[in-house]
Amino acid sequence: MKIGVYVCECGSNIASTVDVEDLVEQAKEFPYVEVSRVYKYVCSDPGQVLIKQDIEEKQLDRIVVAACSPRMHEPTFRAVLEDMGLNPYVLEIVNIREQVSWVHDDKSKGTAKAASLLKGAVLRASLMHPLERKKVGVTHNALVIGGGIAGIQASLDLADMGFDTTLVEKSATIGGKMSQLDKTFPTLDCSQCILSPKMVDVNRHPNIDLLALSEVVEVDGYVGNFKVKIKKNPSYVLADKCTLCDDCVPVCPVIEHDEYNQGFSPRRAIYIPYPQAVPASYLIDPNSCLGIDPLICSKCKDVCGPEAIDFDMKPEIIEKEVGAIIVATGYEPYPIENIGEYGYGTIPDVISGLDFERIVSASGPTDGTIRRPSDGKIPKTVVFVHCAGSRDPSKHLPYCSKVCCMYATKHALQYKHLVHDGTAINFFIDIRTAGKDYEEFYQRAAEEDQVIYIRGKVSEVFQDGDKILVKGADTLTGETVELHADLVVLATGLMPSAGTKEIASLLNLSVGMNGFIREAHPKLKPVDTAISGVFVAGTATGPKDIPDAVSSASGAASRAAGILAQDELEIEGTVAQVDEDLCRGCGLCAEACPYSAIEINAINKYGHALRVAFVNEALCKGCGSCAAACLNGAINQLGYTDSQILALIGALGEE
Amino acid sequence: MVQYSYFPGCNLKTNAKGFEETAIAVSKKINAELVEMPIWNCCGTVHTLTSDNIMKRIAPIRVLSRSKKHIETLKESPNQVVTLCSMCNSTLRIVNNEVRKNQDTLDKINYQLEEDEEVYETDMEVKHFLEILRDSVGYEKISEKVVNPLEGLKISPYYGCMLLHPEEAKIDDEEMPDVLESLVESLGAELVMSPLFKFCCGSYHIVDQEYIVSSQVEKIVEAAKRRGANALVVACPLCAYNIDQQQKAMAKNTVRKSPIPVFYFTQLMAIAMGEPVKINHFKDHFINPEPLLKDLGLIGRKKTK
Numbered sequence: 001m002k003i004g005v006y007v008c009e010c011g012s013n014i015a016s017t018v019d020v021e022d023l024v025e026q027a028k029e030f031p032y033v034e035v036s037r038v039y040k041y042v043c044s045d046p047g048q049v050l051i052k053q054d055i056e057e058k059q060l061d062r063i064v065v066a067a068c069s070p071r072m073h074e075p076t077f078r079a080v081l082e083d084m085g086l087n088p089y090v091l092e093i094v095n096i097r098e099q100v101s102w103v104h105d106d107k108s109k110g111t112a113k114a115a116s117l118l119k120g121a122v123l124r125a126s127l128m129h130p131l132e133r134k135k136v137g138v139t140h141n142a143l144v145i146g147g148g149i150a151g152i153q154a155s156l157d158l159a160d161m162g163f164d165t166t167l168v169e170k171s172a173t174i175g176g177k178m179s180q181l182d183k184t185f186p187t188l189d190c191s192q193c194i195l196s197p198k199m200v201d202v203n204r205h206p207n208i209d210l211l212a213l214s215e216v217v218e219v220d221g222y223v224g225n226f227k228v229k230i231k232k233n234p235s236y237v238l239a240d241k242c243t244l245c246d247d248c249v250p251v252c253p254v255i256e257h258d259e260y261n262q263g264f265s266p267r268r269a270i271y272i273p274y275p276q277a278v279p280a281s282y283l284i285d286p287n288s289c290l291g292i293d294p295l296i297c298s299k300c301k302d303v304c305g306p307e308a309i310d311f312d313m314k315p316e317i318i319e320k321e322v323g324a325i326i327v328a329t330g331y332e333p334y335p336i337e338n339i340g341e342y343g344y345g346t347i348p349d350v351i352s353g354l355d356f357e358r359i360v361s362a363s364g365p366t367d368g369t370i371r372r373p374s375d376g377k378i379p380k381t382v383v384f385v386h387c388a389g390s391r392d393p394s395k396h397l398p399y400c401s402k403v404c405c406m407y408a409t410k411h412a413l414q415y416k417h418l419v420h421d422g423t424a425i426n427f428f429i430d431i432r433t434a435g436k437d438y439e440e441f442y443q444r445a446a447e448e449d450q451v452i453y454i455r456g457k458v459s460e461v462f463q464d465g466d467k468i469l470v471k472g473a474d475t476l477t478g479e480t481v482e483l484h485a486d487l488v489v490l491a492t493g494l495m496p497s498a499g500t501k502e503i504a505s506l507l508n509l510s511v512g513m514n515g516f517i518r519e520a521h522p523k524l525k526p527v528d529t530a531i532s533g534v535f536v537a538g539t540a541t542g543p544k545d546i547p548d549a550v551s552s553a554s555g556a557a558s559r560a561a562g563i564l565a566q567d568e569l570e571i572e573g574t575v576a577q578v579d580e581d582l583c584r585g586c587g588l589c590a591e592a593c594p595y596s597a598i599e600i601n602a603i604n605k606y607g608h609a610l611r612v613a614f615v616n617e618a619l620c621k622g623c624g625s626c627a628a629a630c631l632n633g634a635i636n637q638l639g640y641t642d643s644q645i646l647a648l649i650g651a652l653g654e655e
Numbered sequence: 656m657v658q659y660s661y662f663p664g665c666n667l668k669t670n671a672k673g674f675e676e677t678a679i680a681v682s683k684k685i686n687a688e689l690v691e692m693p694i695w696n697c698c699g700t701v702h703t704l705t706s707d708n709i710m711k712r713i714a715p716i717r718v719l720s721r722s723k724k725h726i727e728t729l730k731e732s733p734n735q736v737v738t739l740c741s742m743c744n745s746t747l748r749i750v751n752n753e754v755r756k757n758q759d760t761l762d763k764i765n766y767q768l769e770e771d772e773e774v775y776e777t778d779m780e781v782k783h784f785l786e787i788l789r790d791s792v793g794y795e796k797i798s799e800k801v802v803n804p805l806e807g808l809k810i811s812p813y814y815g816c817m818l819l820h821p822e823e824a825k826i827d828d829e830e831m832p833d834v835l836e837s838l839v840e841s842l843g844a845e846l847v848m849s850p851l852f853k854f855c856c857g858s859y860h861i862v863d864q865e866y867i868v869s870s871q872v873e874k875i876v877e878a879a880k881r882r883g884a885n886a887l888v889v890a891c892p893l894c895a896y897n898i899d900q901q902q903k904a905m906a907k908n909t910v911r912k913s914p915i916p917v918f919y920f921t922q923l924m925a926i927a928m929g930e931p932v933k934i935n936h937f938k939d940h941f942i943n944p945e946p947l948l949k950d951l952g953l954i955g956r957k958k959t960k
Contacts, residue, residue: 339830340828340830340831341830343850394822460850462851
């Protein structure tokens with residue numbers, strides 16, 4: 001066995017705290033070390049050439065690199081080994097940058113620590129065996145969870161590339177939050193007008209299977225080969241028979257608040273969410289309908305000409321096999337009733353941003369005239385409160401919700417366009433207009449349309465006669481401000497939707513402190529997740545405006561296509577291996593496995609009736625939990641065997 | 656009978672006698688008796704905490720350590736010292752939290768307490784009587800004891816500052832509290848919500864800049880009256896004094912001629928539970944509540960069985 005040791009200076013990153021020359025000299029004394037060298041940047045092309053030459057000339061068969069974290073350059077050096085005909089798994093990387101030079105000041109202690117880490121690595125390398133990468137096939141279908149603008153875009157992109165795509169949406173129609181918006185900043189084009197063509201495309205596309213009123217309930221499998229169970233909830237209306245004649249609605253005796261209009265208008269228990277809804281079909285709200293178990297009323301069924309209503313419809317489970325999953329489960333507005341001082345929920349004329357979108361919308365409850373909820377009067381003074389729930393680390397959301405400055409400015413502008421003699425006042429902490437043409441939009445609102453901006457927070461809001469008394473501070477003049485408004489609009493912050501949280505726990509996706517799904521890398525892998533084959537789009541990873549949500553969706557679609565376009569995928573060789581002679585079938589390993597990769601079979605590989613553990617290598621991530629849990633020492637983690645780990649520990653324990 | 660170690664503080668022995676006497680009377684009725692500490696001193700007062708001075712923390716810690724000793728003589732008593740005054744409550748709580756976080760401060764204070772043969776071991780909880788009512792007694796039990804429901808009283812709760820601030824000493828949610836609201840309702844009175852429930856009463860400015868207090872009080876009272884209140888309920892002797900006394904001055908000097916009485920929450924409980932009227936010490940009030948209570952038939956009636 002001949003081991004080559006390569007110590008990297010990483011410019012001065014490592015060399016300033018670790019005496020690399022000394023390290024190289026010490027390494028020469030370690031067992032099996034044939035050659036030990038230092039180089040300024042081992043990851044550079046000349047550095048790689050150096051290793052390649054040594055492998056060829058000195059017939060090295062194990063390589064140890066002491067440099068940065070293996071997260072950075074493990075693939076680089078593995079490729080070097082493969083180029084020279086070596087197995088990529090006989091490489092060991094010692095992290096003497098993040099774990100030594102960057103965290104220590106004392107050069108002699110740093111060098112000593114690096115030396116013992118390096119010795120451990122050399123001893124471990126001497127025990128390494130070549131490992132095999134297995135190959136698995138790929139199902140060329142995709143699943144997109146969530147039918148908002150991000151999910152729609154991702155589905156259309158994948159479908160256009162020719163992949164069969166299943167789009168699962170929890171509610172009765174796709175379109176998401178964007179369908180509730182009236183106009184979009186900074187161009188003030190109508191939200192529904194740019195969204196509905198895409199919704200129609202989804203419905204028409206031959207490669208898209210749209211499942212509305214559906215939820216993903218179970219996901220099994222691994223990259224390229226996911227098995228998904230989807231629960232399709234009953235709509236109680238047969239979509240293929242329903243002719244959208246609307247005869248059923250007037251006869252329905254049940255009146256409910258209309259979710260699409262934020263509760264400002266009524267709907268019946270049988271309804272269509274809104275005229276442009278996709279799939280275009282009526283549905284029955286099972287919570288309020290009097291016809292579903294027990295059958296008290298069947299008025300809609302009686303008048304339905306095409307006999308499209310079926311009270312006996314039951315939920316069904318649909319199973320799909322897909323190669324990649326895109327999570328686009330979106331956001332929900334922060335529950336602003338939690339902000340007691342703003343009185344939302346107790347003062348009728350304090351409304352949320354989404355409420356205002358419906359009130360200003362031509363298809364909304366007031367037909368596009370701005371009226372306040374309490375008495376229907378046209379408000380003459382409107383206060384817009386920015387950061388309602390956002391940027392408040394002690395009580396509410398700690399982060400900036402990114403879109404509120406712009407949408408509150410847009411609301412003020414829309415109000416001024418509709419009520420010319422009205423006054424629009426924005427209370428803001430900072431105006432954040434980072435986006436193309438956003439600053440110009442804000443300037444236009446403040447200068448051309450005389451929207452008033454006051455820098456400061458609103459401290460309290462309360463009903464005073466038929467007006468609302470707004471108290472706040474103007475932090476530029478240092479004065480307190482008290483004014484009477486007719487309507488107060490809270491620019492509500494964004495938080496992860498309930499669906500985002502559910503899907504994250506279903507798929508084992510890691511989430512950040514605020515509950516948004518964590519990207520594989522916040523800058524360089526913004527649409528990947530820690531689980532290979534699962535991608536994320538739109539506001540599931542954090543607040544985004546429409547252009548950002550759409551571009552992240554297209555990004556996620558193209559990343560998913562990178563997997564779907566392949567015929568087979570290589571899986572890592574570092575998997576768990578069961579010694580069936582030692583295994584007693586107790587099942588502790590199966591319980592310890594976070595990826596459900598271990599099953600206890602009642603029969604061993606020779607066909608004997610013995611309970612033993614069986615590892616699904618495609619599912620195994622090589623985490624080692626099972627090997628640690630096994631009482632008999634029957635599981636070995638390939639690449640990290642017990643003897644290798646003990647060799648490492650032995651070296652670290654030496655003085 | 657659960658007994659609680661009760662720390663009165665200065666006001667309860669002077670201008671808030673009605674608060675104390677009614678509290679003790681009702682506490683016996685609801686099986687949560689307040690027993691006054693045999694020896695006690697000033698709580699230290701809130702404003703002394705603005706200086707970073709350990710000397711100012713000795714008084715509250717001595718109260719806590721004496722209360723611990725007092726508990727040993729009581730029956731079924733939890734490690735809790737109960738206050739009525741919201742300022743005492745705030746001071747004791749803040750200092751208790753401080754010494755729990757900082758052993759060094761506690762050691763220094765204990766060194767000072769040695770000559771009194773006192774030592775404090777951070778094992779006491781400071782509780783406002785309202786918390787005892789809410790968490791240990793429960794509103795249901797209180798309404799069971801009501802014999803004289805406060806029908807006709809339209810009461811607006813006024814918290815002032817110290818019950819809800821600062822964060823580490825608050826007894827309820829600072830924006831949406833409901834401890835006084837629930838109590839008022841459990842006594843059979845009508846609840847009137849006013850948005851100025853914690854608008855500052857003017858506090859210590861009563862001694863030097865009275866005009867600040869009068870303008871604050873005017874806003875607080877008018878906001879409650881406009882919403883239909885005919886009385887206020889408070890838990891703080893300084894709030895009570897400011898609102899009560901300033902209303903009388905206003906009635907004399909301004910057009911605001913119809914003041915409304917200010918009750919301590921325990922006075923309302925005493926009336927509702929049929930305790931004798933004289934323990935309320937209504938004569939200490941600037942706005943005498945008795946005419947209103949008589950009008951509503953809540954006092955002065957012969958008991959019918």
